[in-house]
Amino acid sequence: MPTRRASAQVNRARPQARRPAFPQVRSPGLPQGNAWWTGRQGSPYCRSVHYSPRGNVADLSPARARERFRAGERVPTAGWCRGWTQANLIAVPSGLRYELLLFAQLNPQACPVLDVGEPGAWSTPLFPGDLRTDLPGYRLYRDGRPVADLGDVREEWRDDLVPFLIGCSFTFEAALLAAGVPVRHLELGTNVPMYVTDVPCSAAGSLSGPLVVSMRPVPEALVATAVEVSGRYPMVHGAPVHTGDPAAIGIADLARPDFGDPVEVRAGEVPLFWACGVTPQAAVMASGVEYAIGHLPGHMAILDARDDDYRV
Amino acid sequence: MPTRRASAQVNRARPQARRPAFPQVRSPGLPQGNAWWTGRQGSPYCRSVHYSPRGNVADLSPARARERFRAGERVPTAGWCRGWTQANLIAVPSGLRYELLLFAQLNPQACPVLDVGEPGAWSTPLFPGDLRTDLPGYRLYRDGRPVADLGDVREEWRDDLVPFLIGCSFTFEAALLAAGVPVRHLELGTNVPMYVTDVPCSAAGSLSGPLVVSMRPVPEALVATAVEVSGRYPMVHGAPVHTGDPAAIGIADLARPDFGDPVEVRAGEVPLFWACGVTPQAAVMASGVEYAIGHLPGHMAILDARDDDYRV
Numbered sequence: 001m002p003t004r005r006a007s008a009q010v011n012r013a014r015p016q017a018r019r020p021a022f023p024q025v026r027s028p029g030l031p032q033g034n035a036w037w038t039g040r041q042g043s044p045y046c047r048s049v050h051y052s053p054r055g056n057v058a059d060l061s062p063a064r065a066r067e068r069f070r071a072g073e074r075v076p077t078a079g080w081c082r083g084w085t086q087a088n089l090i091a092v093p094s095g096l097r098y099e100l101l102l103f104a105q106l107n108p109q110a111c112p113v114l115d116v117g118e119p120g121a122w123s124t125p126l127f128p129g130d131l132r133t134d135l136p137g138y139r140l141y142r143d144g145r146p147v148a149d150l151g152d153v154r155e156e157w158r159d160d161l162v163p164f165l166i167g168c169s170f171t172f173e174a175a176l177l178a179a180g181v182p183v184r185h186l187e188l189g190t191n192v193p194m195y196v197t198d199v200p201c202s203a204a205g206s207l208s209g210p211l212v213v214s215m216r217p218v219p220e221a222l223v224a225t226a227v228e229v230s231g232r233y234p235m236v237h238g239a240p241v242h243t244g245d246p247a248a249i250g251i252a253d254l255a256r257p258d259f260g261d262p263v264e265v266r267a268g269e270v271p272l273f274w275a276c277g278v279t280p281q282a283a284v285m286a287s288g289v290e291y292a293i294g295h296l297p298g299h300m301a302i303l304d305a306r307d308d309d310y311r312v
Numbered sequence: 313m314p315t316r317r318a319s320a321q322v323n324r325a326r327p328q329a330r331r332p333a334f335p336q337v338r339s340p341g342l343p344q345g346n347a348w349w350t351g352r353q354g355s356p357y358c359r360s361v362h363y364s365p366r367g368n369v370a371d372l373s374p375a376r377a378r379e380r381f382r383a384g385e386r387v388p389t390a391g392w393c394r395g396w397t398q399a400n401l402i403a404v405p406s407g408l409r410y411e412l413l414l415f416a417q418l419n420p421q422a423c424p425v426l427d428v429g430e431p432g433a434w435s436t437p438l439f440p441g442d443l444r445t446d447l448p449g450y451r452l453y454r455d456g457r458p459v460a461d462l463g464d465v466r467e468e469w470r471d472d473l474v475p476f477l478i479g480c481s482f483t484f485e486a487a488l489l490a491a492g493v494p495v496r497h498l499e500l501g502t503n504v505p506m507y508v509t510d511v512p513c514s515a516a517g518s519l520s521g522p523l524v525v526s527m528r529p530v531p532e533a534l535v536a537t538a539v540e541v542s543g544r545y546p547m548v549h550g551a552p553v554h555t556g557d558p559a560a561i562g563i564a565d566l567a568r569p570d571f572g573d574p575v576e577v578r579a580g581e582v583p584l585f586w587a588c589g590v591t592p593q594a595a596v597m598a599s600g601v602e603y604a605i606g607h608l609p610g611h612m613a614i615l616d617a618r619d620d621d622y623r624v
Binding site: 113231234238312 | 425
């Protein structure tokens with residue numbers, strides 16, 4: 001566990017623990033209720049639940065993958081560009097940039113900042129493509145409410161937006177596989193399941209919200225290996241924040257993820273939960289941020305950086 | 313090496329490498345030239361070159377140590393409060409807080425942020441004392457120039473100052489000792505030697521400057537152990553950024569540190585250089601920051617946090 005706060009948040013007793021009132025989506029033109037979050041129905045850019053990455057997408061260069069997304073491919077990026085780092089996007093108005101950076105600093109296991117752009121910029125040193133077009137999906141927020149899922153945000157990219165690229169646990173999945181730890185959503189060719197927990201993040205000024213986690217079921221005999229291998233990647237969420245009982249972190253039903261697709265947890269397997277870079281989007285919602293653009297969960301920015309760059 | 317940039321900075325070829333023009337101190341009331349930086353002469357709060365920590369200072373609680381500094385004790389803190397985390401202080405005007413936080417983010421091995429205060433605040437969650445009185449020494453900057461070394465900055469603590477607490481390599485010295493790695497400045501009871509290198513940090517807006525390092529001579533047979541042990545503490549500078557030839561990172565003379573006290577490098581020993589939390593003060597100087605307060609190098613803030621909290 002690389003940092004003090006993130007682990008403290010999860011490990012301490014939480015007698016006050018309760019699931020925060022999470023905004024329900026009631027936006028015109030988008031489907032209602034939980035199904036929308038999961039992407040299992042309706043959302044125009046989450047249709048590919050049973051998308052199977054073709055073998056060759058693992059071998060693509062980041063530049064080539066970005067080109068395909070720019071050309072219109074709308075798919076989760078798990079398994080793409082093996083060996084290259086994937087990142088979460090959150091772009092907020094310049095006036096909020098200090099609070100967002102501080103929020104990330106105070107919650108480093110969930111929000112490891114890999115790169116930051118200038119106000120209005122749509123590329124960064126690690127992402128030399130176009131942040132407005134080169135991800136396979138975006139989510140637009142107004143006043144903390146997700147109002148649209150888009151494939152291109154050139155029109156929405158305000159001059160005052162500051163883009164932050166946040167580490168993603170997809171980065172250590174190749175290392176898990178290499179260590180013999182199976183990754184079910186890769187086997188299934190689906191998006192990773194993500195859940196909003198009842199673990200509060202440390203607040204930074206007006207920004208607060210719950211920790212979001214991703215889940216991978218791991219055979220009991222391989223739990224220690226999975227912890228050890230992912231723990232070597234502290235800049236992309238590191239070791240799990242929780243293993244076992246989902247209820248202990250406020251997750252009522254593993255079959256109903258808040259984002260992404262459900263996967264089966266089989267007999268003899270333990271659900272492992274890793275801090276997730278969708279956490280800033282949960283903070284945007286919980287804090288009613290005026291305007292923000294995130295990636296569509298699971299539809300990541302693929303960076304010109306190697307997974308190995310983030311291994312300790 | 314936990315982060316990509318910090319290691320890349322040090323390891324890449326630097327054909328353009330040159331020692332940046334570092335401001336010379338010509339402030340009224342302070343001695344001239346390099347001797348001032350080293351603290352070997354003149355600076356009113358660096359007299360204690362041959363200060364030997366009494367055995368019992370290692371056993372003090374952070375609260376008790378802060379009390380002694382508040383009462384007027386002016387000493388480097390290496391060896392104090394064994395098992396408790398020490399931190400660098402840099403307080404800048406609120407208008408610069410985003411740039412400073414981004415600078416830290418972009419140079420995480422040198423500037424790991426452990427805690428941040430509100431504007432005007434003089435305590436933080438991890439430092440429940442008074443940041444204006446409870447360190448054993450301060451350095452005041454105006455327009456990028458160090459203008460005074462002080463033992464109390466209550467008068468100088470402006471309402472708009474935002475205090476940042478940055479990790480310190482003193483934090484892993486107990487672990488080095490426990491692993492059998494000798495730490496010479498602890499044996500001598502002196503301050504650690506620190507050097508301004510010719511390795512440029514990544515700039516953040518108006519803030520830029522050279523990397524500062526601390527140096528510990530280590531017997532050749534123990535270099536790997538020292539790297540391994542300190543590498544487990546990525547939030548307090550982690551593994552060395554350089555081993556061996558000081559000239560490779562722009563250090564002309566190990567006997568003349570820019571801050572702290574020199575120590576002998578004996579036959580069979582290798583100088584190991586760790587990124588140092590004085591780096592933000594070097595950036596304050598190099599960037600001509602209007603107003604800032606730092607700790608006096610080596611005279612740290614002692615936190616209510618355990619060394620073990622920062623071990624991966």
